[in-house]
Amino acid sequence: MSFPIGIFDSGVGGLSVARVLFDSFDNEIIYFADSVHLPYGNKSEKNILRYSLGNTRFLKEKGAKLVVVACNTSAAIALDSIRKNFPDRHVLGVVEPGAAKAIAQSVNKKIGVIGTVRTIESRIYVNELKRLNSDVKVFQKACPLLVPLIEEGFENEEIIDSIINEYLKNFVHSIDTLLLGCTHYPLLTRRIAKLYSWLKIIDSAEVMASGVSKFAESQSFSAHLKFTESRKKRLGQIKIYTNDVNEVFERLCKHFFPGIRFNLV
Ligand code: DGL
Numbered sequence: 001m002s003f004p005i006g007i008f009d010s011g012v013g014g015l016s017v018a019r020v021l022f023d024s025f026d027n028e029i030i031y032f033a034d035s036v037h038l039p040y041g042n043k044s045e046k047n048i049l050r051y052s053l054g055n056t057r058f059l060k061e062k063g064a065k066l067v068v069v070a071c072n073t074s075a076a077i078a079l080d081s082i083r084k085n086f087p088d089r090h091v092l093g094v095v096e097p098g099a100a101k102a103i104a105q106s107v108n109k110k111i112g113v114i115g116t117v118r119t120i121e122s123r124i125y126v127n128e129l130k131r132l133n134s135d136v137k138v139f140q141k142a143c144p145l146l147v148p149l150i151e152e153g154f155e156n157e158e159i160i161d162s163i164i165n166e167y168l169k170n171f172v173h174s175i176d177t178l179l180l181g182c183t184h185y186p187l188l189t190r191r192i193a194k195l196y197s198w199l200k201i202i203d204s205a206e207v208m209a210s211g212v213s214k215f216a217e218s219q220s221f222s223a224h225l226k227f228t229e230s231r232k233k234r235l236g237q238i239k240i241y242t243n244d245v246n247e248v249f250e251r252l253c254k255h256f257f258p259g260i261r262f263n264l265v
Helices: 015-024 045-061 072-085 095-105 117-122 124-132 146-151 159-168 185-195 204-218 247-256
Strands: 005-009 029-033 066-069 090-093 110-115 137-142 177-180 200-203 238-242 262-264
Touching: 005 015, 005 045, 015 029, 015 204, 015 238, 015 247, 029 045, 045 066, 045 072, 066 072, 066 204, 072 090, 072 095, 072 110, 072 117, 072 124, 090 095, 090 204, 095 124, 095 177, 095 200, 095 204, 110 117, 110 124, 110 159, 117 124, 117 137, 124 137, 146 159, 146 185, 159 185, 177 185, 185 200, 200 204
Parallel strands: 005 029, 005 066, 029 238, 066 090, 110 137, 110 177, 177 200, 238 262
Antiparallel strands: none
C-alpha cells in the first residue's frame, strides 16, 4: 500500500522539513504551502485553526496518510483539533522532536526559544521542555519581524543581524542552546551562528526524520515507511503545491528542490 507523507506550512519554511523527509524516505512526499494566508504567526487562533484544518483536508484529498504539521504556529494552536478532525490520518507536529533535541544538547539546561507571536503565547515549547526536564530554564521571545523579512528574501542581508540581536539580547548570554521554534528561521541559522558562536542552534527540520520514525513506531505504522538507502537511488517523488506564488517561493523551491516544478492550486 502506498503511504504518502503530507507536509504543510504557511509558506516556504516547511520546505526545509520536506527536504529532510524527502532525503530520508522513499515514500511519496506532498507539500502544501498556504501562501495566501501567510503569515500565520499573528493571526487569530480561530483563523489559524481554520487554515490548518483546510490544509490537512487538502493533503488528505491528495492521498497523504501521515500529515506533518511543519508550522510551529499551527502545531501550537491546532494540533489537537487536527487529530480529532482527522482520526483516520496520523498527525505529527514539529514541537516534540525539536524540544527533545534541545534538552539532549543543552549542558546548562538554559534554553532560548524563538517563534511567532502565537507560538510563544501558547507556551507550547515551555510546557514540552519542562515536561521533558522539570529543571530546565526557558527564555522565550516572539520575533514577529523575522518571517516577513525572510519571505521578502532578506535572510542573507546584514540588516537582519541588528533585528535578531534586539530580540535576543536580554537572554542570549545566559543560554547555551537556542531552539528555532518557527520553520522559517533555519534560513537564518548561519547569521545567528555568526553572531553568537557559543550557541547550539536547534533546527526542528533536522530532527524530523527521526521524529517521524519514532512517531511511526509509537503508532505502529513503521512498516509503511520506506527508508531511503542512498540519495542517488532515491525512489520517492515530491509534489509541491502552493495557493500563491511569489519570487521568494520560486527561489527557495529551486534551492531546496532543484529541477522540480511546483503546482499552483
Ligand atoms: N513557519 C511557520 C511557523 O513555524 C509560520 C510562520 C508564519 O506564517 O508566521 O510558525
